[in-house]
Amino acid sequence: MTSKGVVAVEALDRRYRGTIASGRWTLCLGAGLSRGLAPTWFDLTLEIVNHAFGASLNSAAFEALVNSSGWSLDAWIQAAANEYTTSGRSLDDFNDLLEAVLYREVRKAATGLSVERHLMRVLNNPTTAERRHVLQVCEFLEATYKTSSLLALVRILIQAAYADQKPNAIITFNADTFLETFIYLFLRRDHYNGPPPHSHPHYHYRTVSRPSYFANHRAQGTTSIFHCHGTIMPNEGSGTAPKDTRDRLVFLEAEYLRIAGTMASWPETLFLYHAQSTKMVFVGLSMADANIRRWLSATELELDAERDLISSGRRINPAHLWLTTRQADPVMNRIKLVSLLHLGVRPALIDSWHDLEPAMRNLLGL
DSSP states (O other): OOOOOOOOTTTTOOOGGGTTTTSSSEEEOOOGGGGBBBOOHHHHHHHHHHHHHHHOOOOHHHHHHHHOOOHHHHHHHHHHHHHHHTOOHHHHHHHHHHHHHHHHHHHHHTSSSGGTTTTHHHHHHHSSSSSSHHHHHHHHHHHHSTTTTHHHHHHHHHHHHHHOOOOOOEEEEEEEOOHHHHHHHHHHOOOOOOOSOOOOOOOOOOEEHHHHHHHHOOOTOEEEEETOOOOEEEEOOSSOOOOGGHHHHHHHHHHHHHHSSSSHHHHHHHHHHHHHHEEEEEEESOSSHHHHOOOOHHHHHHHHHHHHHHTTTTTOSSSEEEEEOOOOHHHHHHHHHHTTGGGGGEEHHHHHHHHHHHHHHHHHHH
């Protein structure tokens, strides 16, 4: 495979307007999308390790420890989980810790505000919460996270739904449920601001975190948000078990290795299907995940064989796009361009993450 003729997409350039508007496309999301609302993967791991071992490592000390050990962050989370189980606590206790860390920033932002009393209850049940609470939470989110990439993407996905430009699917590797929860809340607000009757809007998107649920509960005209690594929802404090899929979490190294070593696992078959049949747009991902790279490589090898047969190996620009920021160093931009060509991916460049919303509008032709 050669890079001759391949160029990065300038995501704000009108020459690329509608690049993903025609045909089927899939949105693939990583932890970077929730920055500011949820901790980064590094910060989450640090807090969990400190809590499990009773340590007080700061970021610099933990980074040095990670670098010197050569262990991945999921290996460190596994070590913390092992400490829980060997010291008489359970994996349920460990999952409760994960929940507390994942939603701590949002809880903290609401401290002392009138929304604090019902925020977690609304986030746990966004489609059944009281209308006045929905409106109040939406106001809180817009005031607190107005520059968030997550809220920008929520606005884009709602507009794309109204314009019949929804993705064919959304595949997320995040355990938090901020994306769909915020979509539901803002769809309800739009509905309430429109003409009556005011019952429930069409939600356009739905959460799928088990393969059996997808098989048995397909909804016509609704885009699935696939949580390949399970979900943790905030407990609304009612004493009932959260309605999530903590049993399917892929936070631990053992679970990650199980997926890597299992033929035709649900995350793998789901990803391969959409990678082979749609254009994929990656947001909030470093593209360093070994499983994603392996799956993309298998897809590209298959497509390369088709190109050799049909078009004598004529090189085309990769269909999959990686939304990423432009570097000041042109050498680094060149590295970003060529580093993923063997995986069938090229960068779609933006100057900063504040450009995510206009960039997606341009690529969708909205």
